[in-house]
Amino acid sequence: MCRGRKLVTFLQLTLNGLAVGCIYGLVALGFVLIYKATELVNFAQGDLLMLGAFVAYMAVIWWGLDYWLAFLISVVTIGVFGALLDATILRNVIGQPQFAVVMLTIGLGAMFRTFASVTWGSEIYTLPTPFGGVWQVGGVTLSHQYISIVVGTLILCGVLYVFFNHTRVGVAMQATSQNQLAAYYMGIPVKLIFSLIWAISAGTAAAAGILLAPVTLIDINMGLAVALKAFAAAVLGGFGSIPGALVGGIIIGLIELYAGATLPEGFKDTAPYIVLLIMLVVRPQGLFGTMTRKKV
Amino acid sequence: MRFQFKTSYNQDIRLFKDRIDTSWYGLLAVAVLAVPLLMSDYYVGEATWVFIYAICGVSLMALVGYTGLVSLGHAAFLGIGAYAHAYFLQHGVPWVVSVALAVTITTASGIVVGLPALRMTGIYLTIATLAFGVIIQEVFSRWESVTHGFAGMPVEKPTIFGVPFHDEWAFYYLCLFFLVLVLWMTRNLLRSPTGRAWIAIRDSEIAAQSMGVNLAIYKSIAFAYSAGLMGLAGALFAHKIGYLAPDIFTILLSIQFLLLVIVGGLGSLHGAVFGAIFVALLPPLIAILRDSIPASMNEAAQAMNIKLLAIIGEGIGNFLKKPGVEAGIFGLILVLVILLEPLGMYGRWVKIRVFFSTFPMYRGATFKRQKSYMRSERLR
Numbered sequence: 271m272c273r274g275r276k277l278v279t280f281l282q283l284t285l286n287g288l289a290v291g292c293i294y295g296l297v298a299l300g301f302v303l304i305y306k307a308t309e310l311v312n313f314a315q316g317d318l319l320m321l322g323a324f325v326a327y328m329a330v331i332w333w334g335l336d337y338w339l340a341f342l343i344s345v346v347t348i349g350v351f352g353a354l355l356d357a358t359i360l361r362n363v364i365g366q367p368q369f370a371v372v373m374l375t376i377g378l379g380a381m382f383r384t385f386a387s388v389t390w391g392s393e394i395y396t397l398p399t400p401f402g403g404v405w406q407v408g409g410v411t412l413s414h415q416y417i418s419i420v421v422g423t424l425i426l427c428g429v430l431y432v433f434f435n436h437t438r439v440g441v442a443m444q445a446t447s448q449n450q451l452a453a454y455y456m457g458i459p460v461k462l463i464f465s466l467i468w469a470i471s472a473g474t475a476a477a478a479g480i481l482l483a484p485v486t487l488i489d490i491n492m493g494l495a496v497a498l499k500a501f502a503a504a505v506l507g508g509f510g511s512i513p514g515a516l517v518g519g520i521i522i523g524l525i526e527l528y529a530g531a532t533l534p535e536g537f538k539d540t541a542p543y544i545v546l547l548i549m550l551v552v553r554p555q556g557l558f559g560t561m562t563r564k565k566v
Numbered sequence: 567m568r569f570q571f572k573t574s575y576n577q578d579i580r581l582f583k584d585r586i587d588t589s590w591y592g593l594l595a596v597a598v599l600a601v602p603l604l605m606s607d608y609y610v611g612e613a614t615w616v617f618i619y620a621i622c623g624v625s626l627m628a629l630v631g632y633t634g635l636v637s638l639g640h641a642a643f644l645g646i647g648a649y650a651h652a653y654f655l656q657h658g659v660p661w662v663v664s665v666a667l668a669v670t671i672t673t674a675s676g677i678v679v680g681l682p683a684l685r686m687t688g689i690y691l692t693i694a695t696l697a698f699g700v701i702i703q704e705v706f707s708r709w710e711s712v713t714h715g716f717a718g719m720p721v722e723k724p725t726i727f728g729v730p731f732h733d734e735w736a737f738y739y740l741c742l743f744f745l746v747l748v749l750w751m752t753r754n755l756l757r758s759p760t761g762r763a764w765i766a767i768r769d770s771e772i773a774a775q776s777m778g779v780n781l782a783i784y785k786s787i788a789f790a791y792s793a794g795l796m797g798l799a800g801a802l803f804a805h806k807i808g809y810l811a812p813d814i815f816t817i818l819l820s821i822q823f824l825l826l827v828i829v830g831g832l833g834s835l836h837g838a839v840f841g842a843i844f845v846a847l848l849p850p851l852i853a854i855l856r857d858s859i860p861a862s863m864n865e866a867a868q869a870m871n872i873k874l875l876a877i878i879g880e881g882i883g884n885f886l887k888k889p890g891v892e893a894g895i896f897g898l899i900l901v902l903v904i905l906l907e908p909l910g911m912y913g914r915w916v917k918i919r920v921f922f923s924t925f926p927m928y929r930g931a932t933f934k935r936q937k938s939y940m941r942s943e944r945l946r
Contacts, residue, residue, distance in 0.1 A: 311689055362905060368688055369636045370904050374826050376821055376898030384894025393892060490890065498696070498817070505693045540704045543697035550694050551682040 278409040283527045289416035290485070291523020292423035295479035297500035298515035299430075300471040305446040306510050307467045308364055314379035315475050316497020320490060322348045323483045324390050324477025327397050337400055342478055345473045352472025353465040361464065379493075386490045397483040415484045420455065420458055422481045426474065427516065443467060446539045498528070502546045508559025518557065521545075579757050581750075598742065601736035611735045615846040618802050621748050623826045623838030624642035625795035628752060630824070631832040632761065633788040634768030635683070637690045639699030643793045645706055645815030647800020648670045649677050649713050652721045652810055661726045676793020680786045687771075699817055706812035719810040730812050741802055748795055749835060755791070756835075764788055768833075818893075818904040826898060831910030840911040848899075849892060856886040909933075 281315050297315055304312045322344050329340035359378070401414035412562040446453040446463045454460055479493070486492050503522045507514025522542045530538030550555070572578050582588040602610050629635050647668045654664035658802060679698050683691050706713050713719060723732040724740065731740050748930065754762050763784045766774035775781055804810055830841020863879020866872075885891060907914055913933075921928045 290800065359901070366904075366908065369630070370828070370908060371694075372636070372689070372692065373824060374901055374904045377825075377904070380893045380897030381901070384890050384897070385889040388885070394568050444711040498700070501693055502697065505690060509689060536704050536708045540701050543700050547682070547694060547697050547701075550686060550690060554685045554690060556690075 275409075278515075279531070281410045283531055284524065285410065286416060287524035288520060288528035289546055290526065291503075291520035292419050292516075293395065293478050293496060293519070294500045294503045294522050295519025296423055296426065296474055296481075296515040298495055298504035298519045299512060300428075300454055300475045300478075301500065301504045302476075302507075302510060302512055302515045303467055303471045305504075306512075307443065308360075309368070310364065310543030311375070312471070313372055313375040313497065313501075314382060315328040315378040315471070315500065316473045317382040317494060318348055318352065318475040318491030318493070319479035319482070320488075321351070321387060321479075323397065323474075323479035323488045323492065324386055325476070326480045326483070327395055327488055330397060331395075337398070341477070345476045347468040348476035349473035351370070352384035352428035353469040355390045355472075356453065356465045357461075360468070361461065365451060367538060379497075383490045383493075390490075392490055394489040397480070397488055399484050401484065419481045419485070423516075426477060428477065430474075431471070438468065439463075499542060502542055505556055506546055506549055508556030511556070511558035514556060572696060581753060589760065600767045602738050607734045610738050612847060613630070614738045614741050614806060614843050614849055615735070617745045618799055618806055618845045620839045620842035620890050621741075621743050621795060621799040621827060622823055623746050623830060623842045624835060625751050625792045625799060626817075626823050626827050627830075627838040627935070628755075628764070628795070628836060629788055629792035630827055631834070632756065632768060633764040633785065633786065635788060636688075636816075636824070637695040638678070638692050638945075639695035639697075639702070639822070640792075640796055641815040641817065641819035642699040642702035643672050643676060643796035644800040644803060644819070645670075645702065645810075645812075646675055647797030648721075648804035648807075648815075649706065649719070649800075649812055650797070651801035652719050652804050653712055655722055656719075661724055665801045668801045669794050672797025672800065673790045673794035676790045676796075677786055679793070680789030683789065684782050684785050696817065696820075699820055703812055703815055703817075706815060711809070713812065714812075716811060721804045721808055721810060737805065738800065741806075741849075744802060748798070752795075753835060759832070760784065760787060788931050822896075825900050827910075829910055830897065831912030831915075836915070837910050837912035840915070844911065848910075852886060852892055852895065856883055859883055 287488065297319060300315045300318075301312060304310055325347050326340045326344040329335045329343050330337060335343070355378070360371075360374070363374055399418070401418045403414050405412040405417075406416075432440075434444060442453070442458045443463055443466070445456065446458060446460055447467075453463075478496075482492070482496065486496075498523055499534055500519065503518035505518070506514050506521060507516070507518030521547075525542050525545055526538055529541030531542065582591060599614055605613075622640070625643075626637070626640055629637055651664050651668040652673045654667055655661070659667065679695065683694060686694055707715050707717075710717075723730065724737070725731065726740075731737050756764075763774065763779045766777060766779055767781060767784060771781060796866065807814070826841035826845045827838060828841070829844050830839070831837030860876075860879040860883035863882075864876045867874075867876035867879070903910060909916075917933055
């Protein structure tokens with residue numbers, strides 16, 4: 271009996287960890303997409319997530335729109351915003367040291383947070399969703415919110431997979447991230463492709479933000495915490511590997527939940543980082559990353 | 567236009583370039599020494615913050631600006647120094663010994679962090695230091711027997727060899743002394759083989775290695791030195807802030823230190839000081855503007871009988887009063903500096919100086935950045 275309850279608790283934690291991990295995975299996916307294409311590390315990813323959640327909130331509460339319509343509006347708005355960000359600001363710093371770019375995006379993130387606090391206020395908001403119910407399966411509570419996150423992630427990943435492998439633009443993006451110069455020579459509009467990648471990445475972040483909104487609630491700092499964990503996820507998976515980002519995200523999510531349930535207080539937030547540090551010491555290039563040596 | 571004609575090696579490595587340079591620094595020294603005599607306690611206190619931030623800046627400049635290792639966890643080193651110092655003071659250790667112990671402990675923790683960091687490059691290192699910072703912050707809040715957790719930890723005023731440094735002006739001179747000491751030490755270190763090895767590592771690890779620079783040793787030294795300075799800054803920080811709590815030493819503080827070195831200008835000690843002036847004085851400046859802009863705009867509106875001015879002034883005042891605006895202004899300045907002046911305030915200062923010293927002959931292209939197609943950091 272006792273063993274059965276333990277199993278139920280374990281399954282419950284696994285499901286919740288999976289859901290949280292999917293969010294980390296989606297944000298990490300955004301990091302990796304941009305990094306693979308332009309070698310920029312976008313620290314503002316978490317703040318794009320926050321903006322996405324706020325836009326959806328505005329659409330639902332202020333304008334009284336339907337949840338799904340708000341979802342679409344938010345993803346498109348943030349996607350366009352991401353593309354504009356690339357076209358106006360970030361394209362200028364390609365080729366500058368990585369560190370400068372990281373700081374640039376940190377600065378942009380701070381500006382977004384200020385913008386959000388001035389526009390929408392700095393309180394905590396709830397976004398009403400159609401996923402209120404729960405299913406009981408053998409003692410395990412399957413909350414629809416968590417299921418919506420997992421299913422949403424699966425759908426998004428499926429769409430992205432098909433897009434990258436079976437459309438002209440997707441293949442052009444792959445080519446660009448492999449070799450910019452060769453892509454130019456083949457007649458691929460590299461600049462446009464960069465903007466598109468930013469749009470996809472920002473849109474993914476917005477979607478993650480809306481899916482996450484019922485779990486953490488919406489406030490201006492919701493992105494920062496998620497982005498730091500997602501960053502750990504991306505590094506854990508090996509920066510530059512798309513499956514690595516998703517797997518890393520899920521690992522971080524599971525570790526967080528298991529550590530929170532079994533270890534003393536305080537380990538919930540630090541356990542993912544401890545694992546990350548050990549991981550980096552043992553395998554500095556991450557799980558799926560490849561180490562390349564420069565030829566001189 | 568002034569040309570320097572160097573006739574010996576010693577002339578090349580002098581601390582101050584020539585006699586004119588020396589006299590300028592002398593003038594600066596007099597001005598800085600005179601500050602407590604001329605200004606009120608409030609401004610002396612703010613200037614003390616500048617000195618403490620400048621020590622932090624020099625610490626990070628040695629690591630980021632000269633060795634090219636980016637750390638997002640330096641607030642943790644500051645915290646370790648601050649807590650260690652406060653803890654030893656509480657247990658009756660004399661001030662000088664306590665500071666020495668705090669610096670030793672942070673140096674040791676710097677080495678511990680630096681060792682795994684030797685295998686990582688670029689973004690991986692940044693994330694590893696970030697993870698370290700998060701873990702240490704959690705340690706501060708949980709290790710209650712030493713740090714008193716969120717209840718906070720009071721720090722007594724410094725008394726050195728029985729001499730009290732309780733007043734603002736006394737503490738000002740204490741911080742000034744340590745800043746000058748740190749600057750002098752770092753300047754000397756940078757013109758020694760160690761500093762040159764650091765710069766070689768920053769510019770190209772592979773080239774440095776093939777010139778016989780031992781990467782492991784020099785990167786460890788950089789981490790240890792940087793952490794040690796941060797520990798010293800932490801001890802002074804503890805006195806200045808008076809009350810330690812774990813939520814001071816967050817990642818946001820680490821980001822602020824990086825902002826300091828970038829805005830000041832990477833790869834120059836002047837930059838560390840310029841950046842410290844900027845970071846320490848912007849928040850009080852915003853606080854002053856918050857009240858004075860609406861007031862002065864209102865006056866102007868009444869004098870000129872234009873209502874619009876008063877409304878604009880009030881709008882600016884209300885905007886500056888919103889929570890989180892300060893962070894946004896910092897962010898905006900950071901973005902503008904990286905886009906428009908990647909060499910920071912020191913870079914701008916050098917440009918102005920060159921403009922005047924070469925006056926009619928200034929060429930705009932002197933500082934033009936080379937446009938490389940793409941400097942890949944994937945292959946290092």
